Amino acid sequence: MKTRCMKNIKIANEIMSILTHxxxxxxxxxxxxxxxVTILTFSVTPSPFNDQELxxxxxxxxxxxxxxxxxxxxxxxxxxxxxxxxxxVARMIDDASASVEDNTLTLKITRKDA
Amino acid sequence: xxxxxxxxxxxxxxxRLSLLFIWAALTLIIAFSYQDPTMWSSFIKLNxxxxxxxxxxxxxxxASAALLNAAVVLIINVLILxxxxxxxxxxxxxxxFTVYGFSxxxxxxxxxxxxxxxxxLYAKYMKLDFKAVVLISIIAGTVGPIISHVMFGYxxxxxxxxxxxxxxxxxxxxxxxxxxxxxxxxxxxxxxxxVGFTGGLIAILYDAIARRLGFxxxxxxxxxxxxxxxxxxxxVVSILFFFIIGLLFEERPFNHLKGIFKSSGxxxxxxxxxxxxxxxxxxxALVGVMSTVLVFMLGGVLNGLTLSGVFTxxxxxxxxxxxxxxxxxxxxxxxxxxxxGLPLSSTxxxxxxxxxxxxxxxxxxxxxxxxxxxxxxxxxxxxxVGMFYxxxxxYNNGFAGGLGTxxxxxxxxxxxKEKTS
Numbered sequence: 001m002k003t004r005c006m007k008n009i010k011i012a013n014e015i016m017s018i019l020t021h022x023x024x025x026x027x028x029x030x031x032x033x034x035x036x037v038t039i040l041t042f043s044v045t046p047s048p049f050n051d052q053e054l055x056x057x058x059x060x061x062x063x064x065x066x067x068x069x070x071x072x073x074x075x076x077x078x079x080x081x082x083x084x085x086x087x088x089v090a091r092m093i094d095d096a097s098a099s100v101e102d103n104t105l106t107l108k109i110t111r112k113d114a
Numbered sequence: 115x116x117x118x119x120x121x122x123x124x125x126x127x128x129x130r131l132s133l134l135f136i137w138a139a140l141t142l143i144i145a146f147s148y149q150d151p152t153m154w155s156s157f158i159k160l161n162x163x164x165x166x167x168x169x170x171x172x173x174x175x176x177a178s179a180a181l182l183n184a185a186v187v188l189i190i191n192v193l194i195l196x197x198x199x200x201x202x203x204x205x206x207x208x209x210x211f212t213v214y215g216f217s218x219x220x221x222x223x224x225x226x227x228x229x230x231x232x233x234x235l236y237a238k239y240m241k242l243d244f245k246a247v248v249l250i251s252i253i254a255g256t257v258g259p260i261i262s263h264v265m266f267g268y269x270x271x272x273x274x275x276x277x278x279x280x281x282x283x284x285x286x287x288x289x290x291x292x293x294x295x296x297x298x299x300x301x302x303x304x305x306x307x308x309v310g311f312t313g314g315l316i317a318i319l320y321d322a323i324a325r326r327l328g329f330x331x332x333x334x335x336x337x338x339x340x341x342x343x344x345x346x347x348x349x350v351v352s353i354l355f356f357f358i359i360g361l362l363f364e365e366r367p368f369n370h371l372k373g374i375f376k377s378s379g380x381x382x383x384x385x386x387x388x389x390x391x392x393x394x395x396x397x398x399a400l401v402g403v404m405s406t407v408l409v410f411m412l413g414g415v416l417n418g419l420t421l422s423g424v425f426t427x428x429x430x431x432x433x434x435x436x437x438x439x440x441x442x443x444x445x446x447x448x449x450x451x452x453x454x455g456l457p458l459s460s461t462x463x464x465x466x467x468x469x470x471x472x473x474x475x476x477x478x479x480x481x482x483x484x485x486x487x488x489x490x491x492x493x494x495x496x497x498x499v500g501m502f503y504x505x506x507x508x509y510n511n512g513f514a515g516g517l518g519t520x521x522x523x524x525x526x527x528x529x530x531k532e533k534t535s
Contacts, residue, residue: 063387064201064387066201066203066384067242067243067245067246068200068201068203068205068206068245068246068247068248068249068250069203069205069382069384070246071242071246071247071250071291071295072247072249072250072291072294072295072298073295073298073303073381073382074295075295075296075298075299076298076299076302076303076381084303084378084380084381084382084383084479087382087383087384088381088382091382114242114243114246
């Protein structure tokens with residue numbers, strides 16, 4: 001249970017690092033722990049990404065989940081702001097989606113328990 | 115040109131993984147081609163040896179026994195991965211090729227299996243599928259000499275020492291995943307051979323205890339120093355085989371290489387995901403050609419040590435290494451070797467240069483110059499650290515790489531902060 005929470009917190013930490021930018025006026029995170037799934041939702045105003053950057057971000061985050069990577073590499077999360085860490089996040093999550101409304105980016109991440 | 119439908123149908127992971135049996139068959143054919151009547155007895159002796167660094171199995175037990183060992187280890191590992199129905203990944207290739215390469219230099223079935231059992235028990239303890247840790251368990255053969263040394267290294271081999279060695283192996287296999295995960299943070303994923311760094315720290319601890327109890331391990335230096343045409347054929351045909359897999363049934367495989375070359379190489383850089391199965395094999399063949407040519411350019415020979423270097427680089431050609439990020443590190447290591455007066459053509463210099471590519475992510479993230487510095491620094495460290503653990507950690511360069519990187523990334527971040535401000 002503790003490891004599950006730690007992994008989710010590290011994922012949230014990494015995503016917030018990516019979403020934080022000098023002009024960010026408002027950044028919210030919402031972590032919902034359900035029976036077999038955790039849903040992490042982030043919203044940031046204004047959106048730090050243009051359309052292409054957002055598409056690239058989602059492409060990385062939706063790379064296939066890989067348990068054999070997760071178990072060993074999850075400790076890397078939260079240690080730096082490098083984009084490489086997004087690849088670690090991608091191997092630990094099942095789905096990522098995003099929407100932009102009134103210049104607010106909402107990013108939703110779903111992670112099922114293994 | 116459109117390809118026939120049956121050829122464009124995607125292969126399953128299991129079918130693709132099974133291609134490695136062709137490579138194992140090639141290794142066996144070459145092993146048997148020696149027609150060495152002592153091959154089987156030497157193979158048994160190899161498995162019952164202390165395996166301490168530097169024991170080049172080609173010199174110590176003959177090329178045929180060394181090749182037989184590599185083929186057996188490869189077949190066992192592929193069978194395990196097939197039984198677990200593993201998804202193909204860059205880490206899988208890195209693990210398989212590393213263990214194949216080091217089967218010429220210290221790894222064998224006897225010292226690997228207890229580690230796997232330890233990994234299996236760790237997975238059960240953590241309520242995980244064994245799939246989640248098996249690849250790290252495979253790479254963890256770096257501590258194989260500790261196990262072999264407990265079993266056969268003190269001149270008093272008995273059922274007790276064999277059981278004790280097995281227990282030590284199981285404990286190490288159990289611990290290596292959580293320890294490795296913790297030590298990753300030391301270098302922030304910039305040292306590709308992190309298990310070597312972990313193995314080095316484990317070996318220092320073991321060596322300190324063993325010495326205190328009067329069981330000192332003594333480093334050896336057994337190196338094959340001649341050209342062997344069959345080992346050259348093995349390397350060239352293997353690389354050709356990976357190149358052909360890269361080209362097979364893919365219309366524009368070279369296009370996908372761009373995705374791989376853009377990658378920094380820092381963990382996790384899984385080229386199977388970033389570039390696809392075929393482009394990954396092309397990249398593996400490319401770095402394989404680079405490393406093999408380098409061995410000959412520097413005046414070296416393909417022996418157990420350099421084979422371990424070449425095949426490990428080929429494996430990490432699926433998980434972090436590509437020509438762009440290994441070149442600066444190799445150049446830095448060569449310059450360092452020359453300036454410090456070390457003989458370039460000696461096997462130990464060549465493997466230090468080859469394995470300096472563990473630092474490829476530094477070049478990938480921070481650029482050519484820092485890659486050069488990383489390679490330069492690596493030679494100083496790697497020539498010093500072996501004494502810390504009496505040759506009981508096979509990935510000596512992984513340990514040295516971890517130490518150097520832990521220092522270097524802090525230095526780089528300070529310099530870059532100065533530049534920014």
